[in-house]
Amino acid sequence: MITDGYYAVHAIAGYGPDLAAPAWPDPSLDERERRRRLADVEAYLDPGSTRAERAAIVRRYGVRWLLLTRWQPVPEEAVVVTWSERTGEVLARVG
Secondary structure, rough: OOEHHHHHHHHHHHOOOOOOOOOOOOOOHHHHHHHHHHHHHHHOOOOOOOOOHHHHHHHOOOOOOEEEOOOOOOOOOOEEEEEEEOOOOOEEOOO
């Protein structure tokens, strides 16, 4: 899963879904790898990223879902499954 929300990235990690970039330093994950994953998530969420760049990141981490805040544009290849009227968060499927 990829998310851009501070609360989502911290709450989701506690419920078990795998995040492309962990919310906290993980002793089982090398710090260089954690930084690389954070950079990949930032690259995926960058509005200037290409569809091919996003697809490579989706494949690399086996991403199937996006949970995006109301301020993050939904990539063109993502399919919106639902959204919250209260928070504006969007759950979208990719891959």
